Amino acid sequence: MNSDTPSSQVTFGADRLTIEQVVALAEARARPVLNPDPAFMARIQRGADFLDRLLAEEGVIYGVTTGYGDSVTRAVPPALVAELPLHLTRFHGCGLGDNLDVAAGRAVLATRLCSLAQGVSGVSPALLERLCWLLEQDLIPRIPQEGSVGASGDLTPLSYVAAVLVGERELYRDGQLASTADVYAELGVAPLRLRPKEGLALMNGTSVMTALACLAYARTDYLMQLATRITALVSVAMEGNAFHFDERLFAAKPHPGMQNIAAWLRSDLQSGELPRHSDRLQDRYSLRCAPHVIGVVADSLPWWRQLIENELNSANDNPLIDGDFEHVMHGGHFYGGHIAMAMDSMKAAVANLADLLDRQLAQLVDGKFNGGLPSNLSGASGERRMINHGFKAVQIGVSAWTAEALKLTMPASVFSRSTECHNQDKVSMGTIAARDTLRVLTLTEQVGAACLLAAVQGVELRLGLQQCALEELSEPLRDMVLAVREDHPALVEDRPLEQELRALIVRLQARHYDLYKETSHAE
Structure with missing residues (x-):
């Protein structure tokens, strides 16, 4: 992460994370690891497998076989389902204002990884591994600060995380901005191809405000x-x-x-x-x-x-995916009201x-x-x-x-x-x-x-x-x-x-x- 060896590690997918652990990752004083217990990754995989079965059965899943938001009534043809996540990352690439600093960017990666590691987002183990790798290698997405209303979560700023995963836009390497595509080519790393719900899972959440x-x-x-x-x-x-x-x-x-x-x-x-x-x-x-x-x-x-x-x-x-009992649960957990209340009162104090x-x-x-x-x-x-x-x-x-x-x-x-x-x-x-x-x-x-x-x-x-x-x-x-x-x-x-x-x-x-x-x- 930097020239100093981090003094501790933070494990994702095991115990609850604390504020101090996120701050330690943000300040490059700790390194991230995924829970090595095979049961953890097996649970993540069950959610992804359940989504695959639903798609094979032509099930209707918000944000997977439908458009996003108000476009929920728009059915996506099966042949185009695989392209939908990439479109989500791209049309949200309209953030403005100053960029988050590198420490804040690290915190964003940590908070999003923590959320997806809860095991009910329907993402693949490969997505968690790539997020953890970015944080470990200190390859931090450039994230403009402005453009989120806090529901459906931090869609626009988190699109910059998703974009780096697919090899687009820019990232900070050694504190300097660089083309993600160029960095991947230099490192011999292939961009991820997002699975059907993974664009939504990455972006539809409260991870920027929480970080x-x-x-x-x-x-x-x-x-x-x-x-x-x-x-x-x-x-x-x-x-x-x-x-x-x-x-x-x-x-x-x-x-x-x-x-x-x-x-x-x-x-x-x-x-x-x-x-x-x-x-x-x-x-x-x-x-x-x-x-x-x-x-x-x-x-x-x-x-x-x-x-x-x-x-x-x-x-x-949203939606959450229960791979154990095979339920798709539509709701509004992307709403950031608790963080908003904490921050509004904190700034006054x-x-x-x-x-x-x-x-x-x-x-x-x-x-x-x-x-x-x-x-x-x-x-x-x-x-x-x-x-x-x-x-x-x-x-x-x-x-x-x-x-x-x-x-x-x-x-x-x-x-x-x-x-x-x-x-x-x-x-x-x-x-x-x-x-x-x-x-x-x-x-x-x-x-x-x-x-x-x-x-x-x-x-x-x-x-x-x-x-x-x-x-x-x-x-x-x-x-x-x-x-x-x-x-x-x-x-x-x-x-x-x-x-x-x-x-x-x-x-x-x-x-x-x-x-x-x-x-x-x-x-």
Whole structure:
């Protein structure tokens, strides 16, 4: 997959997959394998064999011997049944917008493979093997982001997966776009010839929105921790009242995630008590209520996990094929409502993290509210203070990024559109909701990077005013300050911060900094 040997493997067709396994595959930290148990492949083959028998008996099967969607009433002549899947992949090749990045493309392959490995989609073992091979070889379809209404699933973006399987369009190889046909020719690999239902099975499902939801979940979890650590740093810089996070206080409001956030803050602030000169009994809400804001994320993560992982481990195409008891089941499992709801709520909760940090920074840079710190957290001294402006422009940027994040919290799921000749007359918009969430996450990570730099500077300035050493901070806060300072020196004389912010955002997205040991991840 890359130059590093993946440290683990993820088995498809055995146990339920987790969000963390999808993320590990997306980040090339794990390699995919199919369940080696012969009973698994035998079950897959039974579904394909049942479809073959139905076709031989001239049975009517949606999407196999009929047209698609509103064209269900159009009977396909037996001689043309074999060509129908290829036409499905081709007429959906109309995606627009930016392409998904390679990590997201890997996640899409993983989620589609997981769905088909449930054994009720009527596909052949060869299709599963080829999907697994693409993921293992890191040959990732180019997938445009735009064009899905979330039912009948992610038809248009998933057509780009199907197209690569049949040797068409483009894929990423070593991070570079290349013609699928050229890559196959170089590797001596023959394109797949899709069996009668396999085009529909590949495309008629929720795998793009679910893949993006897995990636969003991991980023949200880390941002929750980062917002907590920044809050602790800002509390020190602002001479905040650590008793706002008292265990007895939070025992009176029993939201477990919120209580956990308060416990993390107590751990960060408990040792090396600094002298406190503030005469404010109660801090402003952005500090005092931080566990309540961040705690919404903490308490929602288990719910989001349930929705995302149930969708991940579902068969979500149509019709489903029961090869064991020989039933064709027509339904609507391609509808992405659960992912849409998870993403619409997640993006609102994440945007609230941006808003919280934005308010904390606004206090921290303002000489009227920051308890005697230099205006805009400038580290300049003497007459040099007159021409240095510290984090003034950074705070404006944070305000802009926060506003954009908040603007994107309009729920996508309520914008259902009737489409496809009113056959798809109620759709989920799950993929749009997931894409919105990723954008909100990026904006909030930008806010987090800026606020982390400012909070570290604020802590150092406060320590200087109090004539205290860094060693008087708790170990987690001291380690955080030192870790940030490895790459980002104090802001004394004004300098452009764009490249430093960009580098820090990359580190945050890679979960570079160790934050809290007890996370919401399932082991």
